[in-house]
Amino acid sequence: MERNLETICIQGGWQPKKGEPRILPIYQSTTFKYDTSDEMGRLFDLEDTGYFYTRLQNPTNDAVAAKIAELEGGVGAMLTSSGQAANFYAIFNICSAGDHVVSSAPIYGGTFNLFAVTMKKLGIDFTFIDPDASVEEISSAFRPNTKALFAETISNPSLVVLDIEKFADIAHSHGVPLIIDNTFATPINCRPFEWGADIVTHSTTKYMDGHAMSVGGCIVDSGNFDWNKNAEKFPGLTEPDDSYHGIIYTEKFGKLAYITKATVQLMRDLGSIQSPQNAFLLNVGLETLHLRMPRHCENAQKVAEYLASNDKVAWVNYCGLKDNKYYDLAQKYLPNGSCGVISFGLKGGREESIEFMDNLKLAAIVTHVADARTSVLHPASHTHRQLTEEQLIEAGVQPDLIRFSVGIENADDIIADIEQALNR
Numbered sequence: 217m218e219r220n221l222e223t224i225c226i227q228g229g230w231q232p233k234k235g236e237p238r239i240l241p242i243y244q245s246t247t248f249k250y251d252t253s254d255e256m257g258r259l260f261d262l263e264d265t266g267y268f269y270t271r272l273q274n275p276t277n278d279a280v281a282a283k284i285a286e287l288e289g290g291v292g293a294m295l296t297s298s299g300q301a302a303n304f305y306a307i308f309n310i311c312s313a314g315d316h317v318v319s320s321a322p323i324y325g326g327t328f329n330l331f332a333v334t335m336k337k338l339g340i341d342f343t344f345i346d347p348d349a350s351v352e353e354i355s356s357a358f359r360p361n362t363k364a365l366f367a368e369t370i371s372n373p374s375l376v377v378l379d380i381e382k383f384a385d386i387a388h389s390h391g392v393p394l395i396i397d398n399t400f401a402t403p404i405n406c407r408p409f410e411w412g413a414d415i416v417t418h419s420t421t422k423y424m425d426g427h428a429m430s431v432g433g434c435i436v437d438s439g440n441f442d443w444n445k446n447a448e449k450f451p452g453l454t455e456p457d458d459s460y461h462g463i464i465y466t467e468k469f470g471k472l473a474y475i476t477k478a479t480v481q482l483m484r485d486l487g488s489i490q491s492p493q494n495a496f497l498l499n500v501g502l503e504t505l506h507l508r509m510p511r512h513c514e515n516a517q518k519v520a521e522y523l524a525s526n527d528k529v530a531w532v533n534y535c536g537l538k539d540n541k542y543y544d545l546a547q548k549y550l551p552n553g554s555c556g557v558i559s560f561g562l563k564g565g566r567e568e569s570i571e572f573m574d575n576l577k578l579a580a581i582v583t584h585v586a587d588a589r590t591s592v593l594h595p596a597s598h599t600h601r602q603l604t605e606e607q608l609i610e611a612g613v614q615p616d617l618i619r620f621s622v623g624i625e626n627a628d629d630i631i632a633d634i635e636q637a638l639n640r
């Protein structure tokens with residue numbers, strides 16, 4: 217039975233049987249016991265399912281992954297130790313040296329570095345495109361060895377709202393999956409699979425955890441992409457895996473091929489598993505996600521309107537403002553609200569922006585975003601510090617851009633704090 221998101225936030229994942237704990241237990245165990253050597257051997261051959269070592273799977277993690285999969289409407293999910301690991305695994309699961317990926321240019325700075333620098337060293341090439349470009353222009357970035365199209369629902373920090381259907385059509389016309397980082401919208405505000413995306417990733421560190429307690433990530437598989445249709449493009453899924461006596465993931469696991477491979481092959485070999493402790497904390501966060509997201513959006517709308525009406529402010533970027541470039545796309549894909557993150561610049565430019573931030577009292581300067589507490593960051597000096605001026609502009613980050621993450625405090629107090637800092 218399909219349940220509503222609010223119910224899934226609370227009841228999804230852990231399903232206690234008679235006499236079991238009502239609350240998701242933390243399985244603080246690296247290993248799991250079996251009666252015979254043969255039973256254990258069958259697990260290593262993927263002939264049976266079961267837990268044997270937490271680097272591959274852990275019941276606490278799996279319960280939380282199942283909740284996120286249900287929230288996104290996917291067939292399966294895997295938790296990772298961070299959002300960075302999630303995006304790395306999501307791509308690396310279907311790419312190897314010599315392959316190519318097309319990615320939206322305005323994305324999180326850490327992801328941009330991962331793609332443009334570190335994965336390039338592994339021999340995987342990325343072409344970064346303007347997500348607002350025409351279908352023809354974006355299509356021209358594809359090559360015969362292109363294996364995926366990547367973008368963020370709402371980009372961090374430039375707040376570009378993605379035309380997901382357009383992207384899904386482009387990806388599918390080239391026989392590759394669309395991978396969407398849905399961190400800022402969360403499944404409460406957007407479910408990319410409903411618009412044709414194939415794989416969704418998250419930095420659960422942000423709204424999902426929501427309390428700045430634990431770094432984590434997640435990959436969700438829609439189960440919809442037909443890997444066999446262009447089997448030669450995805451040999452890792454459609455040809456025998458020697459490390460498992462030649463099993464073929466698409467044959468053996470069907471709709472779960474992609475997420476199973478990520479778990480039993482990549483996680484086995486690379487090991488960026490989320491700790492069960494952190495998964496437990498993430499689950500507590502998820503239980504209130506449906507309450508927090510609307511409040512983040514409501515508060516952010518008020519703050520954005522205040523900033524837009526203040527004459528010290530040069531520009532405000534929030535897709536809930538009617539004159540925003542992405543207002544119409546947001547109405548389509550994010551009808552209940554986008555997220556709590558706003559960006560803006562002050563008339564004094566970069567220096568004035570930095571001084572304003574130093575004068576804030578309630579809003580804290582932290583390397584964080586999408587958290588219950590209002591926080592603020594200057595990407596050009598912080599998260600995107602390693603990028604050149606040219607890369608900054610390409611990533612949609614103006615040098616004076618202030619990333620303001622509106623929390624779930626009282627909106628009047630947040631606005632009063634901004635006002636006193638602007639007037640100093």
Ligand SMILES: *Cc1c(COP(=O)(O)O)cnc(C)c1O
Pocket residue numbers: 298299300301303324326327368372397399400418419420421422431432433
């Ligand atoms: C923060 C963030 C990441 C990276 O996640 P970590 O959990 O910090 O590793 C990836 N994508 C987006 C959109 C983010 O905001």
